Amino acid sequence: MTWLDLEADDPFGVHNLPYGVFSTDGTGPRPGVRVGDFVLDMAVLEDPSCTGPSLNRLLAAGPKHAASVRERLQELLTDPAHRGRAEPRLYRLADVTLHLPIEIGDYVDFYASEHHARNVGRIFRPGADPLTPNWTHLPIGYHGRSGSVVLSGTDVVRPRGQRRDPDAQGPVFGPSTRLDIEAEVGFVVGAGSVLGRPVPVDEAEQHLFGVCLVNDWSARDLQAWEYVPLGPFLGKSFATSISPWIVPFVALEAARLDPPARHHPTLPYLTDRPGGALDLRLETRWNGHLVATPPAAALYWTPAQMLAHLTVNGAAIRPGDLFASGTVSGPGSDELGSFLELTEDGRRPVTFPDGRTRTFLEDGDEVVISATAAGPGGTVVGLGEVTGRILPAPAPTNP
Amino acid sequence: MTWLDLEADDPFGVHNLPYGVFSTDGTGPRPGVRVGDFVLDMAVLEDPSCTGPSLNRLLAAGPKHAASVRERLQELLTDPAHRGRAEPRLYRLADVTLHLPIEIGDYVDFYASEHHARNVGRIFRPGADPLTPNWTHLPIGYHGRSGSVVLSGTDVVRPRGQRRDPDAQGPVFGPSTRLDIEAEVGFVVGAGSVLGRPVPVDEAEQHLFGVCLVNDWSARDLQAWEYVPLGPFLGKSFATSISPWIVPFVALEAARLDPPARHHPTLPYLTDRPGGALDLRLETRWNGHLVATPPAAALYWTPAQMLAHLTVNGAAIRPGDLFASGTVSGPGSDELGSFLELTEDGRRPVTFPDGRTRTFLEDGDEVVISATAAGPGGTVVGLGEVTGRILPAPAPTNP
Numbered sequence: 001m002t003w004l005d006l007e008a009d010d011p012f013g014v015h016n017l018p019y020g021v022f023s024t025d026g027t028g029p030r031p032g033v034r035v036g037d038f039v040l041d042m043a044v045l046e047d048p049s050c051t052g053p054s055l056n057r058l059l060a061a062g063p064k065h066a067a068s069v070r071e072r073l074q075e076l077l078t079d080p081a082h083r084g085r086a087e088p089r090l091y092r093l094a095d096v097t098l099h100l101p102i103e104i105g106d107y108v109d110f111y112a113s114e115h116h117a118r119n120v121g122r123i124f125r126p127g128a129d130p131l132t133p134n135w136t137h138l139p140i141g142y143h144g145r146s147g148s149v150v151l152s153g154t155d156v157v158r159p160r161g162q163r164r165d166p167d168a169q170g171p172v173f174g175p176s177t178r179l180d181i182e183a184e185v186g187f188v189v190g191a192g193s194v195l196g197r198p199v200p201v202d203e204a205e206q207h208l209f210g211v212c213l214v215n216d217w218s219a220r221d222l223q224a225w226e227y228v229p230l231g232p233f234l235g236k237s238f239a240t241s242i243s244p245w246i247v248p249f250v251a252l253e254a255a256r257l258d259p260p261a262r263h264h265p266t267l268p269y270l271t272d273r274p275g276g277a278l279d280l281r282l283e284t285r286w287n288g289h290l291v292a293t294p295p296a297a298a299l300y301w302t303p304a305q306m307l308a309h310l311t312v313n314g315a316a317i318r319p320g321d322l323f324a325s326g327t328v329s330g331p332g333s334d335e336l337g338s339f340l341e342l343t344e345d346g347r348r349p350v351t352f353p354d355g356r357t358r359t360f361l362e363d364g365d366e367v368v369i370s371a372t373a374a375g376p377g378g379t380v381v382g383l384g385e386v387t388g389r390i391l392p393a394p395a396p397t398n399p
Numbered sequence: 400m401t402w403l404d405l406e407a408d409d410p411f412g413v414h415n416l417p418y419g420v421f422s423t424d425g426t427g428p429r430p431g432v433r434v435g436d437f438v439l440d441m442a443v444l445e446d447p448s449c450t451g452p453s454l455n456r457l458l459a460a461g462p463k464h465a466a467s468v469r470e471r472l473q474e475l476l477t478d479p480a481h482r483g484r485a486e487p488r489l490y491r492l493a494d495v496t497l498h499l500p501i502e503i504g505d506y507v508d509f510y511a512s513e514h515h516a517r518n519v520g521r522i523f524r525p526g527a528d529p530l531t532p533n534w535t536h537l538p539i540g541y542h543g544r545s546g547s548v549v550l551s552g553t554d555v556v557r558p559r560g561q562r563r564d565p566d567a568q569g570p571v572f573g574p575s576t577r578l579d580i581e582a583e584v585g586f587v588v589g590a591g592s593v594l595g596r597p598v599p600v601d602e603a604e605q606h607l608f609g610v611c612l613v614n615d616w617s618a619r620d621l622q623a624w625e626y627v628p629l630g631p632f633l634g635k636s637f638a639t640s641i642s643p644w645i646v647p648f649v650a651l652e653a654a655r656l657d658p659p660a661r662h663h664p665t666l667p668y669l670t671d672r673p674g675g676a677l678d679l680r681l682e683t684r685w686n687g688h689l690v691a692t693p694p695a696a697a698l699y700w701t702p703a704q705m706l707a708h709l710t711v712n713g714a715a716i717r718p719g720d721l722f723a724s725g726t727v728s729g730p731g732s733d734e735l736g737s738f739l740e741l742t743e744d745g746r747r748p749v750t751f752p753d754g755r756t757r758t759f760l761e762d763g764d765e766v767v768i769s770a771t772a773a774g775p776g777g778t779v780v781g782l783g784e785v786t787g788r789i790l791p792a793p794a795p796t797n798p
Binding site (some may be wrong): 105106108111121124125132133134137138140141142143144145146147148150157159160161162164170171173195196197198219222225226227228229230231232233234235237238239267268269309310312313314315316317318321391394 | 504505507510520523524531532533536537539540541542543544545546547549556558559560561563569570572594595596597618621624625626627628629630631632633634636637638666667668708709711712713714715716717720790793
């Protein structure tokens with residue numbers, strides 16, 4: 001029990017303790033840990049790994065050191081003897097400014113939900129097998145734009161670009177008319193690896209630091225026109241929002257479960273241990289209305305498999321690298337992680353309780369993706385939320 | 400004329416002055432400028448933008464400041480009055496260690512050569528139109544792995560991964576059997592931009608700092624199996640080598656020329672001014688033998704168009720971002736920038752003068768890509784070279 005005034009069922013109790021970066025008036029961004037609705041300045045630990053404008057020093061310090069930091073934080077927050085030391089370093093969440101918690105080297109987006117891949121395949125490649133032949137053999141992924149990763153709460157400017165309308169011969173240019181979300185789980189790399197030396201699936205956990213929520217905003221019209229043959233580019237690279245709090249993997253032990261049954265055995269380098277999946281329950285709210293509950297438990301590929309695949313060719317990982325699951329969709333019609341799927345490619349609008357309808361995002365719309373997971377001893381682990389509001393496209397300066 | 404003992408036709412005379420990062424015994428990496436076979440320590444300028452372990456501060460300082468730095472360097476190296484100040488800061492190239500010159504945020508690889516796109520389309524998608532319908536409307540590109548960008552001279556470990564052999568049902572795992580090069584031109588971003596605000600083609604030059612050479616090593620077997628539908632991933636992300644010297648765009652004014660005639664007008668946001676292309680002549684040497692002379696003048700899309708496209712959706716650029724042309728191939732059979740094209744998909748081996756033959760890269764092979772361009776007043780501008788040697792794949796640790 002903590003000496004803080006916290007409800008026993010607070011999803012940000014000492015069983016969770018996610019890391020972020022915050023500042024207060026007149027001070028610079030620095031690492032903090034969330035407990036309840038407070039942020040504890042990690043400067044209290046007087047540990048060099050807990051300094052700097054991001055969590056990257058802590059990430060680079062490796063899993064043993066991170067475990068020791070977490071242990072010291074739990075002790076600080078539970079042993080009343082430390083109250084006098086910690087309390088002056090506690091800030092109300094409402095009184096601080098949050099910042100992007102990590103300096104991201106490379107950002108990779110996977111495509112790990114079979115339900116999502118099938119749904120999108122049907123829409124983008126009608127008449128063909130929705131799953132490409134490689135899908136069940138490897139976690140398909142591609143590199144996204146790390147410079148476009150923004151903190152939850154950052155407004156998203158509607159992108160402009162080329163699209164080709166149905167039956168049109170050539171493309172037109174303008175604001176995206178099919179602006180979408182992707183509800184995803186993000187995985188933050190801790191300790192790095194060496195170029196030319198793959199990280200086997202059994203060692204992946206030594207490099208997996210924590211989990212956040214990701215909204216990989218997507219302009220479906222731009223994407224559809226550009227993505228053959230080299231993959232998504234401008235349809236994705238305008239903005240990717242992440243939640244401010246990185247929940248350490250060790251706080252999610254109670255949420256581990258086996259991934260769905262595989263269609264066939266994987267190649268040996270992808271064989272993972274039982275319990276490699278995470279039972280995170282996502283919720284998507286569109287202008288305040290709950291429209292979907294995507295289940296991360298339905299992802300076909302596990303984080304350890306994704307990391308083993310990403311590095312099997314010798315690619316190195318760096319502390320602060322981010323990789324995401326791709327859209328989390330479950331089998332149910334209320335479990336879909338994108339509006340493309342939820343509205344059946346815009347053919348079945350979503351109706352809000354006030355009678356307004358939506359297919360894709362309109363200017364001013366706000367989307368909130370949140371998630372929770374089971375914690376130890378019947379507790380709940382909160383992953384917080386990732387939010388964003390759509391601003392209109394800029395006026396053309398070069399029409 | 401410089402007071403240095405330099406031939407008048409030295410491709411690294413004071414008309415060039417490319418930037419790099421070097422260190423000497425017992426000192427840390429720092430910016431330097433190449434003149435002849437010497438490196439001048441830019442600390443001589445006592446300018447904060449010329450300090451640090453990379454060129455990123457100079458890049459971030461913007462084009463006006465970079466012009467002033469170049470002017471001061473040219474003065475130092477031509478006015479004998481400055482000789483006493485500069486000479487103690489000059490090192491022989493052979494006596495220094497070179498380092499990766501830039502801290503790369505995002506790395507984007509384009510597909511700007513029509514000849515290359517047609518050749519690859521024929522090989523990867525037999526029976527279909529080699530150019531996808533979007534190709535002539537936009538510079539197709541995708542994000543590569545910035546963490547895998549290495550300095551010229553770094554050994555390249557043969558990647559392992561999944562491939563599907565012809566007529567096989569499923570994939571096998573092992574070292575790549577079709578390891579290839581891509582001879583490319585890289586463009587280094589100087590001043591950054593703001594998320595949500597595109598950089599119009601007319602302003603692109605304010606953000607384009609310099610040019611380097613790129614070898615985007617490619618495992619064709621991995622790539623062919625993985626790239627549908629989200630693009631190349633592990634087939635590319637194991638290594639991308641760049642040359643050590645960033646030649647500023649201003650040193651390449653005499654190499655500017657008009658791009659090839661377009662098949663049809665572009666959308667207005669891609670309309671560029673005349674003289675937007677660069678006449679760089681590349682040379683590819685395979686184990687010492689000249690096997691191709693890819694002409695950058697044949698690229699369909701210009702650097703300014705690539706940058707305008709990359710940002711038109713609002714994506715921000717950061718100092719040190721790198722984007723590359725994609726494989727440079729010309730119309731001639733001796734102008735092809737990849738071995739995939741040069742050997743007609745492995746069907747027509749290259750024969751070296753000693754009788755040995757090659758289709759794709761074998762362990763121990765070395766590739767050197769170099770380039771020159773016309774400089775002012777009949778001079779030649781050297782771009783140096785990007786080299787790499789293939790090491791065998793690692794022994795399987797997780798068979």
